[in-house]
Amino acid sequence: MKFLLVVPPLAGHVAPLRGVASVLSARGHQVAWCGPQPELSTLVSGRVFSAGDSAPFAVALRPPGLRGFAALKYLWESYLVPLADAMVPGVLSAVSSFRPDVVVVDQQAMAGALVAARCGLPWATSASTSTELADPLGSLPKIASWVSDLQAGLRARHGVLLGDLRFSPHLVLAFTTRALAGECRLAVPVAYVGPVLSPASGGWAPADDRPLVVVTLGTSNDAAGTRFLAESVDALAGLPSVRGLVVDPTGSLVSESVTVARWIPQVAVFARASVVVCHGGHNTVCEALAAGVPLAVAPIRDDQSMLAQQVVAASAGVRLRFDRAKAADIRDAIESAGQYRFGAEKIRESFKAAGGAEEAATHLESLAHP
Structure with missing residues (x-):
């Protein structure tokens, strides 16, 4: 055929x-x-x-x-x-x-x-x-x-x-x-x-045993995205009990206590993460949930708001205001998102069975x- x-x-x-x-x-x-x-x-x-x-x-x-x-x-x-x-x-x-x-x-x-x-x-x-x-x-x-x-x-x-x-x-x-x-x-x-996800490419391991929190906005690299990522760096700097990893495609952010990368092997990294903060892109949401990782979703545009709503309704994470979130808000979302691991794991099982x-x-x- x-x-x-x-x-x-x-x-x-x-x-x-x-x-x-x-x-x-x-x-x-x-x-x-x-x-x-x-x-x-x-x-x-x-x-x-x-x-x-x-x-x-x-x-x-x-x-x-x-x-x-x-x-x-x-x-x-x-x-x-x-x-x-x-x-x-x-x-x-x-x-x-x-x-x-x-x-x-x-x-x-x-x-x-x-x-x-x-x-x-x-x-x-x-x-x-x-x-x-x-x-x-x-x-x-x-x-x-x-x-x-x-x-x-x-x-x-x-x-x-x-x-x-x-x-x-x-x-x-x-x-x-x-x-x-x-x-x-x-x-x-x-x-x-x-979801049909790409296989993990390359090995990746965190630098230490602290819970890993990943922040990514996909390919969004405008001024609003840079602002959110900068606030995320500040939020993670105030959480010494976790290891922060922020994906900044522009390469403009620098931090001594938070790892900043222009690109990551996302599937491999998410497999080690405890919380993912993202914009609500469908692939990113599904890759995180396929690993059973709860989310903090800050939707920007298009279908992302609906996806954030789905994540919250499924008890798989929390929602943030992309345009207004400050470091304290992002920090609170990271700390509360961990409570939704059970919901994220239920989604992971549904993905496997589909x-x-x-x-x-x-x-x-x-x-x-x-």
Whole structure:
């Protein structure tokens, strides 16, 4: 069987499908990728079909400091809709050349849904983050109607009669579990397969036996992120009973008592951690919880607030105000987060039981031969 994976040029969205692609290939299937170039070829291996230029859709182009509706408006009007329009010709060409049995479509690569529907192909949604499954706009009817109108414009331009482009009527692969995300209230078939995480790369060991507290904001490196990390260094300096490790991509922070690094082998480090302080990125949250490590989450934008809410609801950690947190607040959150290890361990067990890439591949095989 042939599987075409349609993705945006975003590492976090590609990451879970890399593991699924590997399993499908190992089972003897043909797998190809389709997305904006040249960025996609830096993220995946194997056959890649180009779907436009990735340069206009670089994450770095997003104006810093966007929050709330301003961030959502930018995401849809300046990223998701233009990306879909730009990708459609390339996805059509890939389908014509590769002739897939199934198309797998990341939620932020709606061109895949448009083309699959036009060509009458079965398609699955790849939900790399769980927040859309909770219908976050359900209590905001005006904003939900605005998003619906944007999608209606996309469907009309490309001659497609279909429902919500973010949710396949055939299959949604949710790379999370009910224990963390809760039940999906949408009328679509959802397979909770758990996160597909990269294996730990390289060895890592702390310098001493004190409990390890890790602070990371992913790739966020604007002024607000630097402020939060600096406050975190001060917070950890006031906790001599723990060993602090702060990830500062800019390399601008210096401390005598807290370890500051520009990059860490995250999976390996989290395996040794007692608490992780983070921004609520889906991969970071899942990597920490996969190690049974409780969290202090300071969401910045996009889906991070919903993920923080899920962590708190699952009793797997606490929440911080990213823009307002001072050293004392971060210190209090670190000290209280340790109380939620039991909840974090329950999430870890749900991840283990979900099946991951193997389970996702099995569902995709079933979609090809219902």
